Amino acid sequence: MASEISEVKRSSNTVERDGDLGTCGYILWGLSAVILVITFPFSLCYAIRVVQEYERAILFRLGRVVPGGPKGPGLFFIWPFIDTMQKVDLRTVSFDVPPQEILTKDSVTVAVDAVVYFRIFDPEMSVCNVNDAQRSTQLLAATTLRNVLGTKAMTELLSDRESISHEMQHILDESTDPWGMKVERVEVKDVRLPVQLQRAMAAEAEAMREARAKVVAAEGEQKASRALKEAADVITESPAALQLRYLQTLQTVSAEKNSTILFPLPIDMISSFMKK
Numbered sequence: 001m002a003s004e005i006s007e008v009k010r011s012s013n014t015v016e017r018d019g020d021l022g023t024c025g026y027i028l029w030g031l032s033a034v035i036l037v038i039t040f041p042f043s044l045c046y047a048i049r050v051v052q053e054y055e056r057a058i059l060f061r062l063g064r065v066v067p068g069g070p071k072g073p074g075l076f077f078i079w080p081f082i083d084t085m086q087k088v089d090l091r092t093v094s095f096d097v098p099p100q101e102i103l104t105k106d107s108v109t110v111a112v113d114a115v116v117y118f119r120i121f122d123p124e125m126s127v128c129n130v131n132d133a134q135r136s137t138q139l140l141a142a143t144t145l146r147n148v149l150g151t152k153a154m155t156e157l158l159s160d161r162e163s164i165s166h167e168m169q170h171i172l173d174e175s176t177d178p179w180g181m182k183v184e185r186v187e188v189k190d191v192r193l194p195v196q197l198q199r200a201m202a203a204e205a206e207a208m209r210e211a212r213a214k215v216v217a218a219e220g221e222q223k224a225s226r227a228l229k230e231a232a233d234v235i236t237e238s239p240a241a242l243q244l245r246y247l248q249t250l251q252t253v254s255a256e257k258n259s260t261i262l263f264p265l266p267i268d269m270i271s272s273f274m275k276k
Contacts, residue, residue, distance in 0.1 A: 046080050054091050056123040060084045070123045088123035092184060093134065097141050099192070100149075108154045111192040114165075116141045116172065117185040125180030133179050137172070141186075144171050154193075161188045 051057045051072030059066035061083050070088070078085060099113040118137060120126045126133045148168050149157060157164070165186045172183040 047077055048075060049078055049085060050075055051087065054089060056088050056090060058086045058088065058123055058127045060086070065124065065128065086127055088120055088126055090120055090123070092117055092119045094118075095134065095138055095141075096189075097138070097145055099190075100142060100146050102146055102149045104149065104157060105151060105153045109194060110149075110154065110157065112145065112149055112157070112188060113190055114141070114145055114168070114186060114188050116183065118172075118176070118181050118183045120180055121182050122180030125178065130179040133176075133181055136179065137176055137181060137183075140175055141168075141172060144168055144175075157191055164188060 049057065051074060053073045056070035056072045057076070058070055059078060061079070066083070071085075094115055094117045097114040097116060099111045101109060102112055103109055116137070120133065130136050145168065148164060148171065152160075152164065165188055169183055169186040172186065176183055
């Protein structure tokens with residue numbers, strides 16, 4: 001128990017020392033106040049700052065972050081010469097990942113590019129924990145794209161882009177969380193294959209289409225043959241149906257061509273010769 005109390009005291013003393021500006025700090029603070037009064041109202045141009053609704057400001061006083069968290073949105077006051085301000089945009093930002101030459105799992109070289117959408121949820125972490133958060137995220141996204149797609153086969157890369165995008169988003173989100181950034185979405189834009197591979201895939205697709213067309217034609221002929229067989233069976237059972245079909249054929253021929261057609265009466269007289 002005593003060790004815990006001493007640990008709490010040491011931590012509180014550390015906090016007090018970190019929040020103390022020191023003698024030089026207070027002297028500079030007093031000089032800043034004097035200059036602010038002497039140059040009033042011109043000093044207000046520097047002392048009063050405005051932050052937009054979609055922005056937050058991180059204040060540094062003599063190199064230390066001012067307690068109270070990010071400032072804004074709206075109007076606030078800073079001390080001249082001892083306070084510096086850095087604005088952080090909280091809107092969703094997107095950037096393109098440059099095309100990456102990637103060797104897939106099945107030893108195919110492809111060029112892939114992507115787009116990443118992210119936003120900053122903790123302005124203080126994005127300023128204090130990383131230098132140029134957007135640039136760092138871009139480099140990390142390019143590396144993650146190569147690492148993830150290097151474990152995928154070419155067919156997976158072409159047909160399963162959604163799961164690849166989710167996997168990349170999960171990895172980037174975990175990596176950028178200490179930077180105060182949230183990766184909202186990752187999309188694989190384009191996959192460019194080598195020319196020889198494109199020709200081979202086109203030839204394979206054409207062969208598959210031709211084979212499928214032959215199968216469909218064969219199935220159509222089979223169904224047509226069955227329908228003709230059923231029609232022949234019906235006509236065989238009913239001689240009147242044969243005569244009606246014969247008359248329909250004559251009507252169709254006479255409508256298409258202007259010619260003279262001779263047919264016997266009665267029509268079924270041919271059947272008597274066939275029986276003999």
